[in-house]
């Protein structure tokens with residue numbers, strides 16, 4: 001990125017800033033919620049106690065010497081972080097490591113009876129089976145009679161706004177979804193996005209949250225396949241539970257079952273997706289780098305080659321956006337095309353704004369947002385963007 005002046009990476013130590021509140025308040029709240037959601041034994045409670053002290057008052061501890069992923073975390077910079085306060089290392093790194101340690105504390109990586117038990121599953125299932133999901137699925141019945149381009153736009157917006165309130169966000173800000181606000185797109189390159197989906201090749205969708213975000217992501221994929229806007233789709237999910245509600249393969253299965261069991265048109269979408277998985281038009285990938293504490297600029301060669309071959313990669317959500325453009329306090333008018341120049345191939349971001357990082361706004365839009373809301377528009381989840389680098 002030769003033309004862009006360097007901007008420092010966001011740390012978690014600035015008093016009063018949003019990242020600090022995530023480390024100091026949201027992470028302890030997540031530990032509490034997980035502890036209450038399962039009948040864990042003394043070992044898991046001890047692990048959670050230790051993590052709580054470490055992540056709020058202590059320093060980043062090393063992984064156990066026999067950790068299955070020790071080498072990977074060495075590549076991901078653990079040696080430079082051990083012994084430092086969680087607040088003083090890059091925020092992206094400390095958040096990611098928090099989830100790695102939380103899973104360790106509850107025995108997710110085993111061996112033992114709690115191996116593979118997703119500590120966030122009760123929250124994900126509650127959302128998947130909520131009245132709101134019923135309502136969203138019922139709306140598909142009305143959509144069926146609309147022209148194809150209207151259906152496509154509605155499903156794109158469903159996928160975009162499905163990112164509005166992930167479970168981690170709601171655990172610490174319960175009213176977030178209902179708060180009166182001015183929902184609005186602060187950047188909209190959807191025309192360019194549609195122009196790139198001409199029917200050839202594969203769409204990669206790097207998923208974000210399960211439940212009420214993954215369902216509309218899947219509906220969008222079903223629509224694009226059924227209407228010949230892409231030949232194939234690859235859905236990238238997380239290899240293990242992450243950021244509370246991030247989608248794993250198990251969540252894809254739950255979402256597909258939710259669709260096929262639903263009344264009306266929703267079941268039809270579910271059956272089509274099921275068939276697309278069976279014949280290979282829809283594949284699910286769980287690459288280790290999806291849970292890396294690093295920006296996409298540092299992606300490994302195998303993933304780079306894979307994404308380079310896609311017609312378009314759609315990157316969903318706030319965290320993926322931070323990883324795409326770099327977790328830095330960019331001036332909001334920094335060109336999106338420049339900060340994503342490292343990405344192997346065409347890329348689109350669909351994201352609601354839930355952290356300070358933003359690029360690609362025009363100066364008038366930024367000025368209007370600041371005049372109306374100060375800096376709240378950056379983190380409130382009430383604004384969204386569709387940005388494309390063709």
Ligand SMILES: O=P(O)(O)OC[C@H]1O[C@](O)(CO)[C@@H](O)[C@@H]1O
Pocket residue numbers: 022026095163166168169208209243316317318319320322354355
């Ligand atoms: O589910 P999303 O859209 O990736 O959002 C997760 C978000 O959680 C936070 O990390 C805070 O925990 C946000 O800043 C962030 O990026």
